[in-house]
Amino acid sequence: MGNITYEGRLDFNNLRYVQLPANEFQKLKLERGDIIFNRTNSTELVGKTAYWTADFDAVIASYLVKLKLFPEYEPAWFSALLNTHYFKKLFAQRCKKAVNQSNISPTLLKEFPMYQPPTIEQQKFSGLVEKIESLRGKQSDSEKELDNLFNSLMQRAFKGELVS
Numbered sequence: 001m002g003n004i005t006y007e008g009r010l011d012f013n014n015l016r017y018v019q020l021p022a023n024e025f026q027k028l029k030l031e032r033g034d035i036i037f038n039r040t041n042s043t044e045l046v047g048k049t050a051y052w053t054a055d056f057d058a059v060i061a062s063y064l065v066k067l068k069l070f071p072e073y074e075p076a077w078f079s080a081l082l083n084t085h086y087f088k089k090l091f092a093q094r095c096k097k098a099v100n101q102s103n104i105s106p107t108l109l110k111e112f113p114m115y116q117p118p119t120i121e122q123q124k125f126s127g128l129v130e131k132i133e134s135l136r137g138k139q140s141d142s143e144k145e146l147d148n149l150f151n152s153l154m155q156r157a158f159k160g161e162l163v164s
Contacts, residue, residue: 001040001041001048001064002014003015004050006048007083008049008079008080008083009050010052010053015058018059020059025057025059028060028066029059030052030057032052033051033053034051034067035049035078036049036051036064036065036066036067037066037067037082037104037109038063038064039063039064039103039105040102040103041101042101043102044092046091046095046103046104047088047104049079049082051075051076051078065109072116073116073122074119074123075126076125076129077126077129080129087112
């Protein structure tokens with residue numbers, strides 16, 4: 001649940017690992033474009049959605065649902081749709097509530113209305129998402145490099161290596 005951000009991105013900082021038989025792993029393995037839907041969480045977080053783009057093998061936990069889209073749906077667009085305020089509000093209203101946990105079953109999920117703009121519009125949207133994610137990655141790399149340079153400069157300053 002914690003690996004999907006509220007905004008719909010995947011966070012790989014805290015992964016869990018499991019050993020599975022090869023045949024079971026093949027059935028559960030995520031493939032590029034799969035939608036990952038958080039079906040169990042607190043009411044305000046149930047329905048967090050992301051799509052799989054990573055280049056490593058993974059499966060999802062049982063409190064998540066893996067959705068395979070029809071070819072006429074773009075994963076980036078579909079994920080963004082489910083992460084809109086409108087859908088988050090629908091999920092919060094229609095989920096089954098229990099103590100500290102709410103749930104949307106795959107059966108209930110199928111009952112939600114889905115919108116399908118023309119494929120070309122979905123593709124344009126997906127192209128923009130790809131550009132933004134690329135820029136976000138470059139910005140993150142730059143921030144790490146700046147932190148490393150700053151730490152190096154601080155070490156040199158404390159060692160007295162920055163005298164003129």
